[in-house]
Amino acid sequence: MKARVLICDDAEFMRNMLKDILINAGFEIVGEAINGVDVIEKYKVLRPDIVTMDIVMPIKSGIDAVREIVSFDPKAKIVMCSALGQEVLVMDAIEAGAKDFIVKPFNEEILIKVLKKVLESEV
Amino acid sequence: MKFDTEKYKLLFISEAKEHLEEISKILDYSKERLSEDEINTLFREAHSIKGMSSAMGYNDISELSHAIENILGQLRSGQVVFSKEIMEALVESSDALWKAVESIEKNEGYDIRDVVEKLKNQKFKEKTSKIDSKEYLIEFSLLENIPSPSARAFLIYKNLESFGSIVNATPGIEEIKRGEISAKYKVQIKPSKSLELINKYLSNVAEIKGFSIHPIQIFVSDIKETVKRGERPNVPQQLKVQISDLDYFLNITGELLTIKSQIKDNIIGFENIEVSNALNQMEILLKDLQNKVMKMRMMPLDIIFSSIPRWVRDLSHKLNKKVEVEIAGGDLELDRTVIEALSDPILHIIRNALDHGIETEEERIAKGKSPIGKIKVNANKEKDRVIVVISDDGKGIDVNKVKESALKSGKFSREYISSLVDRKKVYHLLTISGLSTKKEVTDISGRGVGLDVVKTVIENFGGTLDIDSELDKGTKITLVIPATISIINVLLFNVAGYKLGTPVDKVESVLKVCKESKDIVFDKQNVILYKNKYIPLFSLSERISCNKHTNNVKSSFAIITEILGKKTAILVDDLIGHREVYLRPLNKPLCLIPGFYSSTLLGDGTPILIVDLQGLFS
Numbered sequence: 001m002k003a004r005v006l007i008c009d010d011a012e013f014m015r016n017m018l019k020d021i022l023i024n025a026g027f028e029i030v031g032e033a034i035n036g037v038d039v040i041e042k043y044k045v046l047r048p049d050i051v052t053m054d055i056v057m058p059i060k061s062g063i064d065a066v067r068e069i070v071s072f073d074p075k076a077k078i079v080m081c082s083a084l085g086q087e088v089l090v091m092d093a094i095e096a097g098a099k100d101f102i103v104k105p106f107n108e109e110i111l112i113k114v115l116k117k118v119l120e121s122e123v
Numbered sequence: 124m125k126f127d128t129e130k131y132k133l134l135f136i137s138e139a140k141e142h143l144e145e146i147s148k149i150l151d152y153s154k155e156r157l158s159e160d161e162i163n164t165l166f167r168e169a170h171s172i173k174g175m176s177s178a179m180g181y182n183d184i185s186e187l188s189h190a191i192e193n194i195l196g197q198l199r200s201g202q203v204v205f206s207k208e209i210m211e212a213l214v215e216s217s218d219a220l221w222k223a224v225e226s227i228e229k230n231e232g233y234d235i236r237d238v239v240e241k242l243k244n245q246k247f248k249e250k251t252s253k254i255d256s257k258e259y260l261i262e263f264s265l266l267e268n269i270p271s272p273s274a275r276a277f278l279i280y281k282n283l284e285s286f287g288s289i290v291n292a293t294p295g296i297e298e299i300k301r302g303e304i305s306a307k308y309k310v311q312i313k314p315s316k317s318l319e320l321i322n323k324y325l326s327n328v329a330e331i332k333g334f335s336i337h338p339i340q341i342f343v344s345d346i347k348e349t350v351k352r353g354e355r356p357n358v359p360q361q362l363k364v365q366i367s368d369l370d371y372f373l374n375i376t377g378e379l380l381t382i383k384s385q386i387k388d389n390i391i392g393f394e395n396i397e398v399s400n401a402l403n404q405m406e407i408l409l410k411d412l413q414n415k416v417m418k419m420r421m422m423p424l425d426i427i428f429s430s431i432p433r434w435v436r437d438l439s440h441k442l443n444k445k446v447e448v449e450i451a452g453g454d455l456e457l458d459r460t461v462i463e464a465l466s467d468p469i470l471h472i473i474r475n476a477l478d479h480g481i482e483t484e485e486e487r488i489a490k491g492k493s494p495i496g497k498i499k500v501n502a503n504k505e506k507d508r509v510i511v512v513i514s515d516d517g518k519g520i521d522v523n524k525v526k527e528s529a530l531k532s533g534k535f536s537r538e539y540i541s542s543l544v545d546r547k548k549v550y551h552l553l554t555i556s557g558l559s560t561k562k563e564v565t566d567i568s569g570r571g572v573g574l575d576v577v578k579t580v581i582e583n584f585g586g587t588l589d590i591d592s593e594l595d596k597g598t599k600i601t602l603v604i605p606a607t608i609s610i611i612n613v614l615l616f617n618v619a620g621y622k623l624g625t626p627v628d629k630v631e632s633v634l635k636v637c638k639e640s641k642d643i644v645f646d647k648q649n650v651i652l653y654k655n656k657y658i659p660l661f662s663l664s665e666r667i668s669c670n671k672h673t674n675n676v677k678s679s680f681a682i683i684t685e686i687l688g689k690k691t692a693i694l695v696d697d698l699i700g701h702r703e704v705y706l707r708p709l710n711k712p713l714c715l716i717p718g719f720y721s722s723t724l725l726g727d728g729t730p731i732l733i734v735d736l737q738g739l740f741s
Contacts, residue, residue: 059505082271088407090274091300094281101278103270110329117327 006048008039036060070097263334287314302407425453452502480517520592550590615699
């Protein structure tokens with residue numbers, strides 16, 4: 001069965017790019033969220049297998065969103081999409097419960113590898 | 124500002140007694156054991172007393188509570204076993220605490236030194252079971268040139284924690300959080316899961332270059348030694364710091380960040396990886412320092428909110444009105460300067476609500492409302508802004524009456540006043556100086572005393588004030604203020620050859636516009652097409668009267684922002700980008716220029732004025 005992914009990024013460009021890469025690699029995109037509040041609501045409804053989450057977003061940051069999603073579902077698998085220079089934020093996100101991170105600009109291969117690894121892992 | 128302990132003494136006594144009561148409910152000589160829940164409750168209560176008493180300077184009380192905490196901690200971790208002696212010691216100590224608090228209440232001295240010393244030196248029966256579980260040393264190194272290496276190491280540490288408890292690590296997790304990287308990471312772990320699982324996990328991390336796992340031989344005596352070393356000497360864990368020192372820290376941190384950007388801007392072109400790495404490291408550390416300093420300056424809104432109920436009770440009593448007040452969000456933290464500046468405006472708005480908004484009991488009954496009026500104060504956080512909403516269910520603002528009194532003030536033409544259709548624009552009249560302070564306005568409209576002052580204070584902090592009201596339903600005033608001040612993200616742009624900036628969080632978006640474009644209509648009032656709607660377009664260079672260069676520019680940018688609740692486009696010549704900057708307040712005479720509220724220095728030393736678009740165009 002295809003893994004169900006929820007993409008969260010405030011930039012349409014990034015969402016589209018992620019979508020293309022992931023669909024190509026055999027994932028199913030179950031939804032797209034545009035900010036931290038949106039992603040929490042969609043997570044609760046869609047219950048995806050994995051979430052890709054931008055860090056800096058309007059209304060609610062990705063870090064706060066991770067915290068809320070994990071408190072709702074402690075087994076939630078969330079991968080942060082960070083940019084260079086956001087190391088401190090990434091560590092905050094990990095502390096909040098994110099399972100892994102990838103650094104923009106993405107390497108297609110790494111992105112898929114990380115998602116697969118997190119999907120398989122029990123940690 | 125000195126911490127005035129006298130002021131908090133009564134509060135301390137009543138709270139300490141509450142905690143002690145909880146403790147005495149659990150402690151009982153006849154008990155054979157303490158459950159985990161009971162130990163946890165006792166621990167919490169003792170911890171609360173410790174914190175309160177050390178803040179108040181009652182050091183013996185704090186020390187005794189700390190000693191109680193220690194025993195409970197040892198019980199909890201299984202280091203000592205429950206015995207009659209422990210129960211006796213706990214009862215004796217809590218009795219001593221009671222006596223001390225009662226003495227403080229009666230303004231008498233107290234001496235619990237004996238009990239403190241006795242408890243600190245008392246040894247209880249240790250658990251005899253042998254420690255046989257082994258510890259392992261995991262060593263790993265990361266591949267070079269991976270992005271965000273410290274975040275990667277952090278994630279590995281965090282994941283290792285799920286395989287057991289980490290006893291020790293070099294670099295430590297805190298060092299890694301500060302951006303430290305290392306050629307080799309060493310983690311000493313006491314596994315709760317099998318070694319194969321750890322092995323499997325580590326081999327799956329793509330960024331790990333190599334790793335090893337070895338058992339460590341430890342002896343019981345070593346552990347005892349570590350426990351002993353772990354016992355802290357009784358140095359207080361908190362210090363009182365002068366606010367002025369914190370201000371100094373913040374200023375220095377701001378300067379350091381500016382210097383860092385200066386260095387960064389100046390090495391562009393000299394591609395030296397080591398220097399860039401060192402600078403990145405420095406940036407992470409400075410950001411961390413900045414966050415810590417900002418955090419130290421934060422205070423909960425409760426400092427203002429906690430006085431509201433008493434205040435409302437007194438004032439409503441005086442006014443002979445019945446009012447209920449509901450408060451939420453007092454735990455939100457804001458920079459102390461913001462708290463200081465907010466306290467008057469908030470109390471002011473509540474006073475207005477009480478004085479002019481809420482009707483008397485008879486009036487309310489006649490209107491079919493509940494006889495008791497309601498005032499709600501609610502604080503919420505959105506991004507880095509705090510939103511305080513103060514609402515009442517009183518008589519609301521009568522738009523026509525505001526218009527009438529605005530006319531009477533002689534400041535506005537009849538034509539202008541009658542053209543005001545949008546009620547928000549009418550409410551805006553209330554915040555105009557010289558109008559709102561007029562007594563007639565307050566008597567008639569039921570709102571307005573000094574709202575101009577409130578608005579100025581809020582806007583000085585880069586915040587906004589919004590008024591909404593419905594006749595006979597009530598009034599809602601919304602204050603939006605940045606939680607932290609001083610360091611903000613600004614959008615930099617050029618206007619007529621000047622570099623200016625404005626806070627990014629007030630900008631909705633930016634459009635590139637071509638002057639020949641069909642989307643713009645230059646007429647009496649310029650408009651621009653934005654999201655399928657025409658919105659007003661203003662030229663910043665015209666507004667600040669320096670339109671010398673702009674006419675030649677063919678394309679420019681429009682900053683979309685909200686002014687008086689309406690989307691508005693502000694035309695600027697060119698965008699530079701966005702930067703995190705340290706704001707410096709403007710001094711006289713610069714601060715007298717309307718629309719400019721602070722300045723900053725760029726990395727290259729260029730001074731930039733920060734424009735308040737809302738203030739300039741509203």
